[in-house]
Amino acid sequence: MGSVMSRILINNIDWLITMDPDRRIIKNGAIAIDDDRIAAIGTTKDVGANFSAEKIIDATGKLAIPGLIDTHVHSTQQLGRGLADGCDIAVHLLQRLYGYESEVMVDDAYWAALCCQLEMIRAGTTCFIDPGSYFPEQTAKATGVSGMRGIVARTAVDVHQTSIGALPEKMFRETRQEAVEKAEKVVRELNGLHDGRVRAWFSLRVLVACSDELIRDVKAKADELGVGIVMHACESRDEVVASRVQYGMQDVERMAHLGAIGPNMVLIHMGWASPKELVLCMRHDLKISCSPSCGYRLAFGSMEFGRFPEMLELGVTVSLGSDGAMSSNYLDIVREMFLASGGAKAQRLDPSIMPPETVLEMATIHGAKAALWFDEIGSLEKGKKADIAMFETRKPEWRPILNPLSNLVYASRGGADTVVCNGCVLLENGVIQTFDEASALQEAQVRGSRIANSSDLMKKAQPKWPVIE
Numbered sequence: 031m032g033s034v035m036s037r038i039l040i041n042n043i044d045w046l047i048t049m050d051p052d053r054r055i056i057k058n059g060a061i062a063i064d065d066d067r068i069a070a071i072g073t074t075k076d077v078g079a080n081f082s083a084e085k086i087i088d089a090t091g092k093l094a095i096p097g098l099i100d101t102h103v104h105s106t107q108q109l110g111r112g113l114a115d116g117c118d119i120a121v122h123l124l125q126r127l128y129g130y131e132s133e134v135m136v137d138d139a140y141w142a143a144l145c146c147q148l149e150m151i152r153a154g155t156t157c158f159i160d161p162g163s164y165f166p167e168q169t170a171k172a173t174g175v176s177g178m179r180g181i182v183a184r185t186a187v188d189v190h191q192t193s194i195g196a197l198p199e200k201m202f203r204e205t206r207q208e209a210v211e212k213a214e215k216v217v218r219e220l221n222g223l224h225d226g227r228v229r230a231w232f233s234l235r236v237l238v239a240c241s242d243e244l245i246r247d248v249k250a251k252a253d254e255l256g257v258g259i260v261m262h263a264c265e266s267r268d269e270v271v272a273s274r275v276q277y278g279m280q281d282v283e284r285m286a287h288l289g290a291i292g293p294n295m296v297l298i299h300m301g302w303a304s305p306k307e308l309v310l311c312m313r314h315d316l317k318i319s320c321s322p323s324c325g326y327r328l329a330f331g332s333m334e335f336g337r338f339p340e341m342l343e344l345g346v347t348v349s350l351g352s353d354g355a356m357s358s359n360y361l362d363i364v365r366e367m368f369l370a371s372g373g374a375k376a377q378r379l380d381p382s383i384m385p386p387e388t389v390l391e392m393a394t395i396h397g398a399k400a401a402l403w404f405d406e407i408g409s410l411e412k413g414k415k416a417d418i419a420m421f422e423t424r425k426p427e428w429r430p431i432l433n434p435l436s437n438l439v440y441a442s443r444g445g446a447d448t449v450v451c452n453g454c455v456l457l458e459n460g461v462i463q464t465f466d467e468a469s470a471l472q473e474a475q476v477r478g479s480r481i482a483n484s485s486d487l488m489k490k491a492q493p494k495w496p497v498i499e
């Protein structure tokens with residue numbers, strides 16, 4: 031891996047947003063990094079004078095925050111961008127998304143994950159949770175190369191006929207036992223890889239496609255191995271209706287009914303959680319991943335009908351996720367913060383709801399809690415891992431800076447300028463440090479075009495207007 035430095039000093043940070051327990055914002059701040067951890071944090075005057083560094087990063091003009099945490103990222107779908115626009119959930123999921131996924135080969139999955147991480151690093155994200163694919167090894171391998179931190183999982187489903195249609199023949203055709211065994215093997219082999227930057231969990235990808243027995247088995251295995259489980263839950267009206275028709279209740283009620291529920295579960299979307307399910311979230315310390323962009327792009331209604339402000343008031347961990355290139359179509363937690371804030375305001379006709387402070391907590395502290403990693407990431411504090419995102423503020427949309435949190439969430443276009451993860455510089459002054467960006471983009475174009483053709487989805491992705499060559 032590229033620029034590994036054991037002692038780095040970042041000084042002259044215009045605005046250092048620590049997210050520490052006092053939520054201190056330090057002007058002219060500095061962070062001293064020793065190996066993978068923060069050795070000291072404070073003002074440039076205090077920290078800089080007492081630390082001998084091998085590399086100094088001058089952060090004049092920059093705002094620093096903890097590396098953003100994206101709790102909903104489909105790495106493998108990165109090469110299918112644009113193949114699933116404008117269709118209802120049954121077509122989106124069963125024909126487009128799974129049609130694409132069933133054409134993805136091992137090498138495609140590697141490049142998809144690397145390009146996905148390229149997009150995330152450029153957005154200031156340092157940690158992600160992938161809710162499961164059939165290529166967790168490739169996502170882990172890409173994470174080794176990119177220098178990011180992430181949680182991977184292998185999809186487990188065992189119900190092949192759902193009330194919105196059948197799952198494709200080429201994939202998902204596993205028995206419960208096969209699904210559990212393969213998922214467990216992934217946890218045992220990948221958890222803790224690459225200096226601990228990779229963790230491996232279980233994935234109950236879509237709960238309506240998981241039998242009661244599978245849910246129970248996976249929960250027991252996750253508890254036994256001390257890892258988490260990630261799943262999509264209460265994601266759209268179609269999905270909750272499907273669950274009520276098939277199982278007599280919605281996803282969270284069903285897990286409670288099965289006794290397979292607990293704080294090591296990350297529930298994605300949750301815009302259609304019932305009042306009873308809100309209480310279950312609080313009682314069982316379930317972790318939520320709110321994905322506003324996907325809710326808007328796929329017309330889930332999650333921001334219009336979801337109860338995310340109530341969840342936060344109840345003390346539930348509500349993090350932010352951006353989904354994938356085929357669902358939200360982009361991966362940028364700064365934009366998600368704006369949408370989470372704006373979505374709640376529009377829903378309640380209340381401009382004071384979900385202020386910048388709240389959504390930044392969701393993107394950092396709550397993300398770290400959802401990832402079961404809060405002891406090491408989510409805030410910039412001495413002893414925590416050095417995961418830092420910095421944004422260049424010498425730009426028109428950033429000026430003047432009176433309240434930097436307001437500028438970051440409401441005004442900025444996002445796009446980090448310098449990113450550090452686990453004490454390594456991944457992006458410096460806009461240049462990727464750990465791999466060759468140009469060849470990754472080239473691979474994305476060639477492989478994405480091939481998959482679009484072989485899956486017969488290419489014609490669905492064309493503009494309605496004539497293209498002249």
Ligand SMILES: [Zn+2]
Nearest residue numbers: 161262298353
């Ligand atoms: Zn998803």
